[in-house]
Amino acid sequence: MNVLIVFATVEGQTQKIAEFAQSLAEKVGYDVTLFDAADKTAPLSLEGMDKIILAAPVHERRHPETFEVVLGAHRAELAERDTLLLSVSLSAAFEDGMDEAQEYITEMEMRTRFKSDLNALVAGAVRTGSYDYFATQVLRHVVLRDRDYDPGAGEHEFTDWDALANVLATFLEAETASTQPPSKASSG
Template identity: 55%
Template sequence: MKILVIYGTVEGQTGKIARFAEAELEKLGHRVELVDADDPTEISFDGVGAAILAASVHQRRHPRTFEALLTAHREDLRKIRTLLLSVSMNAAFPEGLEEAREYLTEMEMRTGFTPNEEMLVGGALRTSHYDYFAMQVIRHVVMRDRPFDPSETDHEFTDWDAVAACLRDFAG
């Protein structure tokens, strides 16, 4: 089956997840087309049987380009099976799951599109890229004083085994 993997990333973790999805789906024998929502290339749905939609959340919102793409192609997407991977720090912690689900609900209301399946995926911290102010936001707003080591330049909260299992279940 031909599967589109459409993604919107800000700091790169969702791009990494999209490439991981591409590799996992190809291992299962599917043909995969990877599409960056920031790339103005036209998307063809000819022969596509399913789509994996992956986007990060920053400031309670998925990237505007990703949401615009969903809005523009929602009729095409409704004709095929879809799985949305919503990547956020809140998804990494049990007490954050309700808020992470709200991000999806808000996006669905803005775009008028609801995927067939959804998965909340933990994101990553790229502390080497943050200035002092950004680190304070990370520590007190994003992480909400949860324990983490800010000296660690990159920390992934993505559960790769869970993502792989979800992709296998979705792709059949």
């Protein structure tokens, strides 16, 4: 069985999540291919892939453009396979941010015209070492407004690795699209 992990990363947390997914899939016997959506010259083939994990961070209310271009360009092929979207954001780290985190997915679906079979809202990380003054102020006063975390405390990883492992295990253990009746609706 083959799994393709298409990911985009900005500060490195989503790549770490993609590599975690790769490790978990390999442990249960899948052959895994990682594809970085930022590599605009690499060819992407979904041929022979049984399951596809899509992972991307949210910055300024949207997933990276390169990631969305991949989804839009391959939406018909993706709709034929089992897909899991891991949408990584700081909003997902807080209970009062979950609706907003879901909105990021809804907005991406409208732009790409692709809807994955399963979505998971995954909490990201704060990487204060890579922020300039402006980014720090946006983080403090917009992203983390009125939330119980001070970005002045330094870097912090909010990702719940156990919860993520459970989502991935459930997705990887589910029957593949090729063994299901052809009732899956097309997103295209």
